[in-house]
Amino acid sequence: MIRPVLGFIALLHFIGFESHALAQTVVRRARMSHSLEAITTVGKDIVLCDGYEVFALAQENSLAKPRKLFDTRGLSIRSGVRGCVYLPQQHLFAFAEPTHPSQLLLSDAFGVPQGVVSIQLPPGVTANYIEGLTYIPATSSQYANHILAVLHPQSDVSTTRIEVIRLDGVVEKEILPDSSLNALFFVGITFLAPDKILLSDVQGDLVTLDFNGHQVGSTLSPPDLVGLDLEGLAQLSDGHIVATDYIQGKTYYFDGSLTRTPALDQNFGKGLTGATIGLGVTWDSVSEEYITPASSFGTQLFAINAQLNNTRVFGTRSDSNVLTTGAAYLASENLVALLSRNPKQVMLYNASGAPTGSVDVSVIADRIHSLSYVSTTNQFAIAGGQNIINFVDRTSGALTTSLTLNQISNIAAMAYFQDDDTGADRLLIADSGTNQMVVIDLTGAVLSQFDYRYTLGVVSPQGLSKITTGPDAGAFVVSEVDNSSLVVFRLQ
Numbered sequence: 001m002i003r004p005v006l007g008f009i010a011l012l013h014f015i016g017f018e019s020h021a022l023a024q025t026v027v028r029r030a031r032m033s034h035s036l037e038a039i040t041t042v043g044k045d046i047v048l049c050d051g052y053e054v055f056a057l058a059q060e061n062s063l064a065k066p067r068k069l070f071d072t073r074g075l076s077i078r079s080g081v082r083g084c085v086y087l088p089q090q091h092l093f094a095f096a097e098p099t100h101p102s103q104l105l106l107s108d109a110f111g112v113p114q115g116v117v118s119i120q121l122p123p124g125v126t127a128n129y130i131e132g133l134t135y136i137p138a139t140s141s142q143y144a145n146h147i148l149a150v151l152h153p154q155s156d157v158s159t160t161r162i163e164v165i166r167l168d169g170v171v172e173k174e175i176l177p178d179s180s181l182n183a184l185f186f187v188g189i190t191f192l193a194p195d196k197i198l199l200s201d202v203q204g205d206l207v208t209l210d211f212n213g214h215q216v217g218s219t220l221s222p223p224d225l226v227g228l229d230l231e232g233l234a235q236l237s238d239g240h241i242v243a244t245d246y247i248q249g250k251t252y253y254f255d256g257s258l259t260r261t262p263a264l265d266q267n268f269g270k271g272l273t274g275a276t277i278g279l280g281v282t283w284d285s286v287s288e289e290y291i292t293p294a295s296s297f298g299t300q301l302f303a304i305n306a307q308l309n310n311t312r313v314f315g316t317r318s319d320s321n322v323l324t325t326g327a328a329y330l331a332s333e334n335l336v337a338l339l340s341r342n343p344k345q346v347m348l349y350n351a352s353g354a355p356t357g358s359v360d361v362s363v364i365a366d367r368i369h370s371l372s373y374v375s376t377t378n379q380f381a382i383a384g385g386q387n388i389i390n391f392v393d394r395t396s397g398a399l400t401t402s403l404t405l406n407q408i409s410n411i412a413a414m415a416y417f418q419d420d421d422t423g424a425d426r427l428l429i430a431d432s433g434t435n436q437m438v439v440i441d442l443t444g445a446v447l448s449q450f451d452y453r454y455t456l457g458v459v460s461p462q463g464l465s466k467i468t469t470g471p472d473a474g475a476f477v478v479s480e481v482d483n484s485s486l487v488v489f490r491l492q
Contacts, residue, residue, distance in 0.1 A: 025455055027475055027488040030308035032278075033271035034249050035484045038084045038132060038188070039232035039242070040093075046234065046242060046251065049084040049095070051483035052077075052459060054111065057251070059236055060264050070111030073453075077105070078432070079460045080482030083133035085147060087167065096130035096149065104133075104147075104169075117169045119149075125161070125174070126154045132189040132233070136164075142195060142211065143172065150189045150199070160186045162197065162213070175213045184219075188233035188243065198258075200230035200243055206258065222260050225252060240264070247276060271484070272311045273302050278479035280327030280371065280413075281463035281486060282336060286351065288470040289314075291336050292463065293323060295481050301336070301353055306470045308486055315353020321345065325413060325462040326371030328380065330394070339371040339382065346371065346380055346392075360397045364390045372416040372464075374442075376425055383411040389427070403444050409433030413478065415464035420474055428476060428491075430461040439491070448491075452478070456489055 035051040045056040048066055052073050055066035072081055072095060083096035092114055094104040102121060106114040121127060132150035136143050147165040152158070159182060162175035175197070177186075184207065188200035196216060197209045204225035208216040225243070230252075232244035239256035249271065253264035276295040284291050289303040291314055303314040314336075317323070321340035328337040328346075335356065336349045344362040349355055359380070361368065366384030374381055378394040387408040391400045405411070412432035419426055426447070429438045435453040440446055452458045456478065463479035467488070475490045 025489045025492060026457075027472055027490060028308055029457075029485060029487040031271060031483060031485045032273040032302075032304065032311065033276055033484045034247055035080055035276060035482055036244050036246050036249070037080060037082050037231050038096075039234050039244050040084050040086045040133075040135070041234050041236060042086045042088075044237075046236075047084070047086060047093075048232070048244065049081055051080055051485070053483075054084070054093070057266065057268070059242075060238075060240070060253070062264070062266055064266060064268075066268055069109065070107070072107070072111060073457060073459055074111050075105045075107060075113050076100070076116075077459060081105075082129060082131050083149065085133035085135050087135060087147075089138065089145060090167070094133060094147065096133055098129040101127035101129050117165075117167070119163070119165060119169045119171065121151075121163070121171055122174050125151075128152050128154045128157045131187045132231070134190045134234070136191045137193075140191070140194065146172065148189055148191060148197060150186055158182075158185060160184075160199075162189070162209075164211075173211070175209070175211060177207075177209055177213045178215050181207060181215065181219075187229070187231050190233040190235050190241070192235060192241075193239075198233060198235070198241065200233050202229045204228040204230055206230070206243075208258070220258055222252075224260070224262070247274065272304070272309070273300075273484075275300060275302070276481060276484045277302055277304075278481040278484055278486070279323055279462055280325055280338060281477055281479040282327040282329040282465045283467045283469075283477065284329055284336065285331050285469040286334055290465075290477060290486060291327060291329070292479055292486070293317065293327065293338055301338075301349065303353075304486065306467075306472060308488070313353075315349050315355075317347060317349075318355070321347060324369045326369060326382075327463055327465070328371050328373035328416075329465070330373055331375060331468070337371060337373060337380070339368065341368050344368055346382075346397075359392070359394065361390075361392050363392065363397060363399045366390075370411050370414050372414050372427065374416045374425065376418075381414065381416060381427065383414065386410045386433075389414070403442070405429070405440070405444050407444075407446055408438065413461045413464040415466050415476060417466035417476075428464055428466075430458075430464060430478065432460065450492070456487055458487055459483070 038049040048055040058064040078099040081095040104117040149163045164173040184201045186199045192198040206220040229246040241254040251266040281292040301314040322342040324341040326339040346359040370383035372381045410433040413430040438449040
């Protein structure tokens with residue numbers, strides 16, 4: 001069992017990004033659901049990598065609840081981790097994270113960084129990202145004390161390669177699964193003692209491979225897991241296999257022959273929404289709720305109360321639209337707006353959550369993302385490319401003007417607001433390239449800025465909104481998909 005006793009360094013690290021932030025600007029924060037990307041094992045514990053947090057869960061105990069071990073925000077991540085594995089001989093954790101596609105980030109049992117391992121991939125292979133990790137124990141007859149990684153290459157992210165990696169990063173073998181499996185998008189992996197590999201995909205399927213990539217037996221699709229995104233896989237010391245879904249907040253058990261044993265399953269709850277949220281967020285000043293869409297894997301819109309402890313389904317969007325980051329509220333019309341990148345539209349919803357039209361914004365040539373609404377000019381502000389804001393007429397969709405922000409490297413989210421003292425138009429922009437939140441006027445002049453990662457503990461913002469009514473009027477809210485969370489804060 002892991003016992004997270006904070007040492008002096010770990011305590012300073014914890015204070016640096018969380019306690020200090022809470023004392024300074026954060027009003028409240030809450031996670032709305034799980035973002036359970038990977039699992040590993042340490043002794044008798046299942047270790048859950050859930051958003052930016054790492055938890056331990058006692059094995060085969062239906063009454064057990066996850067207990068927090070540490071936080072990965074102290075690592076050099078810029079998004080949620082996609083894979084994690086415990087390395088028992090080093091007493092370290094290794095994490096795979098998309099912005100470090102050819103590296104593993106190491107930490108101790110407190111989350112304190114312990115360096116990186118650079119993966120030396122075969123010639124001609126460039127990683128887009130790594131999805132899953134597992135450890136081959138020292139007792140194995142082949143590739144003992146190695147790491148297995150599920151890699152999706154840049155050449156075709158839909159295909160899977162399995163890398164057998166030495167602890168110093170050298171790839172000793174690359175395994176290409178049978179071409180008959182190309183239709184499956186694999187995300188989870190575990191070493192299956194004594195000499196097999198077990199993979200899971202985003203539709204609840206399980207596939208066993210030998211070390212030459214050939215399928216062993218048939219694809220398993222347990223009826224109660226069909227459609228689930230099985231991101232986590234691990235084999236326990238007693239031979240049982242455990243799988244976890246990205247959202248459900250459950251462990252699913254199998255015996256050593258991969259027969260489901262649901263009596264051992266554990267349920268630690270879906271969270272408030274039961275769906276990943278945060279692709280955008282806006283404040284509804286009439287109902288005094290936050291409106292946020294489910295991520296690209298869902299179509300529900302959620303309304304969350306000001307205290308971040310209650311939620312309801314606000315509406316449902318069309319699944320024919322490919323949603324991108326950003327949401328806005330049109331107070332004069334009591335409408336909620338979401339941004340679709342395909343087709344390029346601003347989608348509108350009334351107070352009941354019903355669709356009520358759209359505005360064609362295909363006039364913007366660049367890739368669009370990040371939405372806000374400038375109420376004083378009746379224009380949508382839509383980011384295009386990395387650092388351009390396009391102002392589009394609310395009614396016609398005509399492009400009014402564009403503003404290039406040379407001081408911004410990448411717009412991740414933005415919110416229109418009026419200065420509390422002067423009433424002047426302002427935009428608050430989250431720059432993911434520098435971890436800065438920047439206040440500008442509508443000419444692009446920078447008025448102030450701060451480090452949102454250090455101050456707010458936010459890693460990857462996708463939505464921003466000013467809160468104009470209710471108990472937190474004057475504050476802002478920022479959303480993060482990878483942590484399925486909302487953070488309410490005040491500018492200093």
